[in-house]
Amino acid sequence: MAENAYPKTAINSVKRLGNRAAYDYATIHNLINTCPVLHVSFNDPEHPFPVVLPMLGCTGDFQNPDADPESSPQDIYIHGYVSGRIFRSGKDTGGKGLPITIAASFMDGLVLSLTPFHNSCNYRSAVCYGYATLLTDEAERNFAMHRITDNMLPDRWAKSRVPPTKAELSSTSILKVTIYSASAKVRTGGPSEDRADLKNEQLKKDVWTGVVPVWLQWGEPIAGKENGREDIEPYIEKWRLSENLKGKMGAFKAIEEQDK
Amino acid sequence: MAENAYPKTAINSVKRLGNRAAYDYATIHNLINTCPVLHVSFNDPEHPFPVVLPMLGCTGDFQNPDADPESSPQDIYIHGYVSGRIFRSGKDTGGKGLPITIAASFMDGLVLSLTPFHNSCNYRSAVCYGYATLLTDEAERNFAMHRITDNMLPDRWAKSRVPPTKAELSSTSILKVTIYSASAKVRTGGPSEDRADLKNEQLKKDVWTGVVPVWLQWGEPIAGKENGREDIEPYIEKWRLSENLKGKMGAFKAIEEQDK
Numbered sequence: 001m002a003e004n005a006y007p008k009t010a011i012n013s014v015k016r017l018g019n020r021a022a023y024d025y026a027t028i029h030n031l032i033n034t035c036p037v038l039h040v041s042f043n044d045p046e047h048p049f050p051v052v053l054p055m056l057g058c059t060g061d062f063q064n065p066d067a068d069p070e071s072s073p074q075d076i077y078i079h080g081y082v083s084g085r086i087f088r089s090g091k092d093t094g095g096k097g098l099p100i101t102i103a104a105s106f107m108d109g110l111v112l113s114l115t116p117f118h119n120s121c122n123y124r125s126a127v128c129y130g131y132a133t134l135l136t137d138e139a140e141r142n143f144a145m146h147r148i149t150d151n152m153l154p155d156r157w158a159k160s161r162v163p164p165t166k167a168e169l170s171s172t173s174i175l176k177v178t179i180y181s182a183s184a185k186v187r188t189g190g191p192s193e194d195r196a197d198l199k200n201e202q203l204k205k206d207v208w209t210g211v212v213p214v215w216l217q218w219g220e221p222i223a224g225k226e227n228g229r230e231d232i233e234p235y236i237e238k239w240r241l242s243e244n245l246k247g248k249m250g251a252f253k254a255i256e257e258q259d260k
Numbered sequence: 261m262a263e264n265a266y267p268k269t270a271i272n273s274v275k276r277l278g279n280r281a282a283y284d285y286a287t288i289h290n291l292i293n294t295c296p297v298l299h300v301s302f303n304d305p306e307h308p309f310p311v312v313l314p315m316l317g318c319t320g321d322f323q324n325p326d327a328d329p330e331s332s333p334q335d336i337y338i339h340g341y342v343s344g345r346i347f348r349s350g351k352d353t354g355g356k357g358l359p360i361t362i363a364a365s366f367m368d369g370l371v372l373s374l375t376p377f378h379n380s381c382n383y384r385s386a387v388c389y390g391y392a393t394l395l396t397d398e399a400e401r402n403f404a405m406h407r408i409t410d411n412m413l414p415d416r417w418a419k420s421r422v423p424p425t426k427a428e429l430s431s432t433s434i435l436k437v438t439i440y441s442a443s444a445k446v447r448t449g450g451p452s453e454d455r456a457d458l459k460n461e462q463l464k465k466d467v468w469t470g471v472v473p474v475w476l477q478w479g480e481p482i483a484g485k486e487n488g489r490e491d492i493e494p495y496i497e498k499w500r501l502s503e504n505l506k507g508k509m510g511a512f513k514a515i516e517e518q519d520k
Contacts (some may be wrong), residue, residue, distance in 0.1 A: 048359035049389040050310035099308035117428035168377035190484035204488030217477035224450035228464030
C-alpha cells in the first residue's frame with residue numbers, strides 16, 4: 001500500500017483506463033475541497049433509483065484539525081439535509097452509518113479530434129465511498145461549519161458574525177462521512193487520432209483539432225440590498241482573483257501534460 | 261398535471277424548499293443539455309455504496325428527432341461504459357433496464373451574508389430517474405453519437421470525419437435512459453439575513469454582503485500536435501464566445517431575480 005493513499009481494493013480500483021487513476025490523499029482530498037458542488041448519492045428504500053443531491057462540503061479531521069489533507073486521512077463534512085427515514089433505513093450496515101458516495105468532478109477542456117469517435121475531455125474527478133452519520137456533537141458541528149465556510153471562502157468565518165446562535169446551530173444539518181475507500185481519475189493532454197485520418201491531408205487541412213480549455217470564472221461581486229459596507233473586502237477580491245488565475249492556469253496546464 | 265412537465269409524484273417531489281422546485285421539460289432538459297458533466301448513479305450489488313460516474317450525455321427522441329426538448333418528452337443518451345455485470349444485476353426490474361439517476365448541477369454564485377448560517381449559493385440542478393439499457397440498434401447509436409457530439413459543440417459532427425467506421429461504432433458504448441421521473445431546483449437572488457444582525461450597524465459596516473457570480477469560462481483554443489488547419493474554424497469561436505456570454509449573463513441575471 002502506498003503511503004498517504006487509499007488502498008487499492010475491489011471497490012475503488014479503476015477498471016476502465018486505469019492508467020488515468022490516482023489513489024493518493026492529495027489528489028482526492030484536493031478535488032473534494034476545491035469542487036464547488038459535491039454530488040452525494042445514497043439509496044432510498046422506497047424506490048430503486050439512487051438519490052443524488054448536490055451539496056456543499058469539504059474534508060476535515062476534528063481530532064487533528066491542523067493535519068494536512070494532502071498527506072493525512074480525512075473525514076468529509078457535508079452541509080445538507082437527509083431525512084431521518086433514510087438514516088433509519090441504513091441500519092443494516094451495523095451501526096456504521098448510511099452508505100454514501102460523494103463525487104467531485106471538473107471539466108478542464110473539450111478535446112477535439114478529426115473524428116467524433118476520438119473527441120474527449122480533459123477532466124479530474126474523485127469518488128469517495130463512506131458511511132454518513134448526522135453530526136450531533138456541538139463542538140464538532142461548530143468545527144465542521146467553520147471548515148465548510150472557510151473552504152468556500154478563506155477567512156469568511158472570522159470576518160463575519162460568529163459564533164452561530166443556538167437556534168442557527170440546531171437548525172443546521174451536517175453529515176459526517178467516514179471514508180471507506182476512494183479513487184480519482186484524471187485525463188490530460190491533447191487529442192488522439194485514428195491513423196488513417198492522419199494520412200488524409202485534406203481532412204487535416206479542413207478540421208481544426210486541439211483543446212478548448214474551460215474553468216470556473218468568478219465575476220465582479222454584486223452587493224446585496226442590505227449591504228452596508230462601501231468597498232468589497234480585500235480578502236474577498238484576493239480569493240476571487242486567485243481562484244480565477246488557478247482555474248485558468250490549471251486548464252491550460254492540463255493541455256500540456258501528456259495523457260497517460 | 262401541468263402540460264410539458266413531469267408529473268409531481270412521491271419520487272420527484274422536492275421536499276425541502278419546495279418553492280425552488282421546477283418540473284417542466286424546458287428547465288430540466290436544458291439543464292441536462294447544457295451541463296458539461298452529468299453525474300450518473302446506479303447500484304452495484306457487490307457493495308452497499310451507489311456508483312457515481314461523471315459522464316457526457318444529452319436528451320433526444322430517436323422517433324421524433326426534431327421534437328423540441330423544451331416542450332417534448334425525451335430520452336437521455338449517455339456516452340459511457342457500464343459493465344455487463346451491473347446490467348445483469350438490474351434484471352429484477354422486469355426488463356425495464358437498470359435503475360439509474362442522472363444529476364446536472366450548476367453553481368451560479370456564492371451568496372455571502374452577515375453570518376455563515378445565512379450564506380448560500382445560487383444554483384440550478386436537475387435530477388432524472390430512469391431505466392438504462394445498452395443501445396444496440398445501429399441507426400439509433402449513430403443518432404445518439406451525433407446528438408451527443410453536437411450537444412457539446414454545435415455542428416462538430418458534420419464538420420469532422422463522419423460517419424464512424426464499423427470498428428469505432430462497435431467500440432463505443434452508449435446508454436439509453438427512459439426517464440421515469442424528474443425534477444429541478446433553482447436558487448436565485450441575494451443574501452437573506454438574520455433580523456438581529458440587520459440592526460447591528462457596526463456589523464453591517466464591517467462585513468460586505470452580496471453575491472460573487474460564477475460561470476464556466478471557455479479559454480482560447482490550443483491546437484493539438486497533429487493539427488493541420490491554420491485558423492480556428494469560425495463556428496468553434498462563435499460557439500465559445502456565445503457560451504461565455506450566456507454563462508456570464510446567466511450568473512449575473514440570477515442575482516437580480518428574487519429567490520422564491
